[in-house]
Amino acid sequence: MKPFLIFTLILSCFLTQAQDWELKKNKNEIKIYTRKSDTSEIKEYKAVMKVNSSMQKALDVITDGNSxxxxxxxxxxxxxxSVISENELIIWIKNDMPWPVQDRDHIxxxxxxxxxxxIYIDLLPGPSGEMPLDDNCIRITNFKGAWIIKKVDPTTIEVTQRMYGDPNGSIPLWLLNSMLxxxxxxxxxNLKDILEN
Known part of the structure; x- marks a missing residue:
């Protein structure tokens, strides 16, 4: 099967699974939705916004792991x-958690x-060997997500992120879901400010 056909099928599935999303926040032209997961009590989220920017700028910012x-x-x-190819790379991120919850990181x-x-960016767990474990962090290894950057008109794009992740360890479910x-x-x-300036 050709790569573009696979991409089209994935994108189609992503866009049509919207009937059970619940709007949780709608402010500054940013909409945040959550929904229950089929396999976990942890919810997944979807964030959507339209910005005056270009697809290429959004791609460059989102995939620049160093920033x-x-x-x-x-x-x-x-x-x-590591940069495997122009269409594949590995990045590491450290997330600060509120005390007394231990910080998390993921690859x-x-x-x-x-x-x-x-533009469709698939997010999957990367190889843990790419970055040594930090004793002060718990590594997240069970997650999946995607970014979609769509051209709306010559000066406007729509940016969507969808994400599910199990943070491992003991985080109260109410706290985790409230952060979504x-x-x-x-x-x-923050991303909107960067893309529009």
């Missing part, structure tokens, strides 16, 4: 670990597919 921490909420460090493999009007609206909202607010 992801600058706009991702409660993230103190990030790094590009992500980003796989990029694109055409003239859409605030964390992506602040990240998107």
């Amino acid at each position: 992801v921490f600058e706009w991702t909420h409660n993230t103190s460090a990030s790094k590009t670990l 992500s493999r980003l796989c990029i597919e694109q055409n003239e009007n859409t 609206a605030t964390h992506p909202y602040h990240s998107f607010l």
Whole structure:
């Protein structure tokens, strides 16, 4: 099967699974949705916004592992670990958690597919051997997500992120699910500022 056909099928599935999303936050033209997972009590989230920017700029910012921490909420460090090809790379991110919860980190493999009007970035767990374990962090290894960057018109794009992750360890479920609206909202607010300036 041709790669673009696979990309189209994945994108189609992603866009049509919207009937059970619940809007949790709608502010500053950023919408945050959550929904129950089929396999866990942990919910997944979807963040959506339209910005005056270009697809290429959004792609460059989102995939720059060395600066992801600058706009991702409660993230103190990030790094590009390896560039496998122009469409695949490995990045590491450290997330700061509220006391007394232990900080988390994760390694992500980003796989990029694109055409003239859409960019799809698949997020999957990367190889843990790419970054030594930190005794002060718990490594997240069970997650999946995606970014979709769509051209709306010559000066506007729509940016969507969908993510599910099991943080491992003992985090109260109520705390975890409460963060699913605030964390992506602040990240998107920061990202919006970068993309529009």
